[in-house]
Amino acid sequence: MTALDRTSTVAVVGTGTMGQGIAQVALLAGHRVLLHDAAPGRAQVAADAVAGRLDRLVAKGRLGATDLKEALARLVPVESTPDLAGAALVVEAVVEDLAVKQALFAELEAVVGDDCLLATNTSSLPVTAVAGALRLPGRLVGLHFFNPAPLLPLVEVVAGAATGAAAVTTAYDTAAAWGKTPVRCTDTPGFVVNRIARPFYAEALRVYEERVADPATIDAVLRECGGFAMGPFELMDLIGQDVNEAVTRSVWEAFFHDPKFTPSLAQRRLVESGRLGRKTGRGWFGYSPDSGGARGARDGGGVSAPEFPPHTAEPAVGPPSIVLRGDLGPARALAGLFGESGIEVREEPADGPGAIMLPGGVPLRLADGLPMPAPGVRFDLALDYRTATRVAVAPCAGVHAGAVDHAVGLFQALGKDVSVIAEVPGLIVARTVAMLVDLATDAVARQVASARDIDTAMRQGVSYPLGPLEWGELISAAYVRDLLDALHRDSPTGRYAPCRELRRRADAAGGVISS
Numbered sequence: 001m002t003a004l005d006r007t008s009t010v011a012v013v014g015t016g017t018m019g020q021g022i023a024q025v026a027l028l029a030g031h032r033v034l035l036h037d038a039a040p041g042r043a044q045v046a047a048d049a050v051a052g053r054l055d056r057l058v059a060k061g062r063l064g065a066t067d068l069k070e071a072l073a074r075l076v077p078v079e080s081t082p083d084l085a086g087a088a089l090v091v092e093a094v095v096e097d098l099a100v101k102q103a104l105f106a107e108l109e110a111v112v113g114d115d116c117l118l119a120t121n122t123s124s125l126p127v128t129a130v131a132g133a134l135r136l137p138g139r140l141v142g143l144h145f146f147n148p149a150p151l152l153p154l155v156e157v158v159a160g161a162a163t164g165a166a167a168v169t170t171a172y173d174t175a176a177a178w179g180k181t182p183v184r185c186t187d188t189p190g191f192v193v194n195r196i197a198r199p200f201y202a203e204a205l206r207v208y209e210e211r212v213a214d215p216a217t218i219d220a221v222l223r224e225c226g227g228f229a230m231g232p233f234e235l236m237d238l239i240g241q242d243v244n245e246a247v248t249r250s251v252w253e254a255f256f257h258d259p260k261f262t263p264s265l266a267q268r269r270l271v272e273s274g275r276l277g278r279k280t281g282r283g284w285f286g287y288s289p290d291s292g293g294a295r296g297a298r299d300g301g302g303v304s305a306p307e308f309p310p311h312t313a314e315p316a317v318g319p320p321s322i323v324l325r326g327d328l329g330p331a332r333a334l335a336g337l338f339g340e341s342g343i344e345v346r347e348e349p350a351d352g353p354g355a356i357m358l359p360g361g362v363p364l365r366l367a368d369g370l371p372m373p374a375p376g377v378r379f380d381l382a383l384d385y386r387t388a389t390r391v392a393v394a395p396c397a398g399v400h401a402g403a404v405d406h407a408v409g410l411f412q413a414l415g416k417d418v419s420v421i422a423e424v425p426g427l428i429v430a431r432t433v434a435m436l437v438d439l440a441t442d443a444v445a446r447q448v449a450s451a452r453d454i455d456t457a458m459r460q461g462v463s464y465p466l467g468p469l470e471w472g473e474l475i476s477a478a479y480v481r482d483l484l485d486a487l488h489r490d491s492p493t494g495r496y497a498p499c500r501e502l503r504r505r506a507d508a509a510g511g512v513i514s515s
Contacts, residue, residue, distance in 0.1 A: 002170045003177035004117075006030035008088035013037070013104060015046030018121060019093035021149030023075070024050050026091075028063075028150075029178040032074040034084055038094075043077035050075060053150075085111045089174065091143055093121040101125065102133040109134055117170055119143040123194065124250045127160035127187045138164035141171045144191060145180075146461055153181040154460040160187045181460050183453035189254030192449050193461040194247050196468060198261050199435030201244060204232035205264035207428055213311065213392075213421040215284045218428060220310035221419055224390035226429040227383030227465035233284040237277030241270050241284075259495040260439065310390075313418040318343070318409025323357035326350030330475040331366045333385045341413045356410070362403040364393075364410070367427035368479070369434075369486025375399040377407045378423070381430035381475065383465055390417040392427055425490045426483055434480045434487075436464075437472035438502055444469065445501035472502075481506040 004010070010026040011034040012019050019035070027033045027050070035043045035050075051072055057063035063071075084090060090108055094100060105118055112118075118140040120130050131137035142158025155175040159168045168184065175182035185192045204218050213221070219231020236244045245267050252261040270276075270283065277283030321344035324335055334356070339345050355363035363376045377395045382388040391411045395404045408418045421427070426434065440458070444451050455467020472480055481503055487496035498506075 002166070003173035004031070004088055004170065009034060009086050011036060011084045011087035011090040012093060013084070013090060013108070014093035014095075014121075015042050016093065018145065018147055018149060019091075020046050020050050020053075021147065022091050022093060022121065022145055024053060024150050025145075025178050025180070027054075027071050027075055030074075032076065034087060035075065035077045036079070036081065036084060040079065043079060047075050047077040081107050082111050084108065085113075087112055087116055089117045089119065091119045091121060096122060096124055098125050098129055101130045105130065105140065106133050109136065114139075117141065117167055119171060121145055124190075124247060126189075126254075127158045128162065131160050131162055137162035139167050141167045142187070142191070143171055143175065146193075152461070153179075154193070154457060155180045155182045156191045156193065156457065156461075157182050157184050158187055158191055159184070163187075181456060183449060183457045185449040185453065185457075186447065188443075188446075188448045190247070190251040192443070192454055192457040195251060195448070196436060196439045196443060196454065196458060197462055198248060198251060199432055199439065200228070200462075201232045201236060201248065201267075202262070202264065203432040203435055204428070205266055207424060208233075209264065209266050210424060211422065212394075212424040213419065213428070214308070216308050217310040217392075217419050217421065220390055220417075221380065221392045221421075221428045222432065224417070225380055225382045225388045225392060226433065227388070229463040229465075236267070237283035237285055237287075239277070240279055241267060241276045245271050259493045260435075262495065311419050311421070312390075313408045313412075313420050316405040316409035316412060318411075318413045319359050319406050320344060321346065322410065323348055324354070325357050325363075326352065326354035328354040328356070328366060329479055330381060331379075331385065337385060337414050338410070343410070343413060358403055358406045358410070360403060362399065362406070364407050367425075367430040367483070369426045369431070369483035369490070371396070371423075371425060371490070375403060377403060378427060379407070379411070380427040381433060383429075385414075388416060390419060392419045392421050392429070394421050394423045394427060396423050426487050430483060431487060433468075433471055433475070434483045435496070436468040437475075437477075437480045438484060438499055440468035441472065441477075441502045441505065442499035445499065477502055477506040477509055 010031040012023040013036045015035055015037040023033050023035055035047050037043045054063060054068050054071060058065055058068050092104060094104060120142055121144055123144055127142040131140035134140060141163050144156040146152040146154050157168060157172045172182045207218055208215060215233035219233050222228045222231050248263045252263055255261055275282040278287050281287050324345060324347045328334060335345060353365060355365045358364055365378055367378050367380050377393055380392040393407050411418050440454050443454060451469045455469050458464045458467050481498045484496045484498040
């Protein structure tokens, strides 16, 4: 390993929440840590805040009293840039402004040694541009920690166009020695997580804008059917609507207005209204000032009102028997689950898309991006149909109420809550996952990061239940390609056009599937 030795001094410039968190991580890894901020006296305030957090770790039994004493002796607030001269690594965590960062690193380069590693914690600016004003740009690397830095394991190690291989290796190994999970990536807009995660928010916002379902229901479907830890609307409220929208807009602009990253008008209006989420007490949902808990708003307005639960269908009587016609593709596990629940299942071959035939000959089909021919009902993709606790279904126009009841009752017989939503191509989970898979596949093809690092980043950085590439293999590249092709035909803007690498993988795996 080429990690920095623990005897090396680490400096952190910028003493906000992120700077304090990075300083705490380096401190507990055994380094002497210098804290610096341009504002007089702020470094001392930050050092006191770090000390307070370490005191709480001692109180909780997570840090020994002797370790605390030794750590505090290594924490040194300094008031001037020349005081950082002996640092082996300087991590910058100042405001997200390119000119400010460039000026800071030019100032640092004048006082630290030529062998000092320089790192920027930027989440949105090009590392290449930050290093552009340096005499030795090869020693600057991106070290993007996730907030809160002491708790979240992921660190994106970003190589700018001029960053040397040795700098990347040292930064990667040092992050690993600090107990973090580093991933390597190139200097691309959004790096890994903020680039690939955009559809998780964008597709939910689009479904909402099309009035398919309310925010609480969309969140519940993605959590309880898709397996995500949080729904996109509650997560946007937690992050801050202004912050989330700014990242989306930054990535969109950096990709020259690529339609795959188009921001949401609905979110723009929320930001303009000042409803920024938890920090303002109102966002997509309303928040109680005493508990901080969501009280909800079915119309997305975030009003202070009793919590609106997700739309859940009333109990319905399912059919005693069904016919499984053809291959259900990613939903084929349902055949065994229906049998276990006591429903009589008869299987028949079919040349076309697989379907669950309800009484009266009404087909119930997995979301595939295509409009449902009348009469028919669609159901959504689940991460795991056995463990999912909710399934979304959407009847096509003109389908009779009895068929909808049969579809609802069928999934209720498996112990699932059912959300009946308006008809929309790709429903909710399927289109979201397909877009995540597509962006991740494209990122691998463009050598943004390895497949392993992308999956690791999305699991560790935003707590996805599966890495998107792993998910793509599970449901098949052909299913994803065909779903996106159908969405692209329905909305031919380029937003849903599958990337070339996804098409190649789908073709290599055997072409069109029936699902």
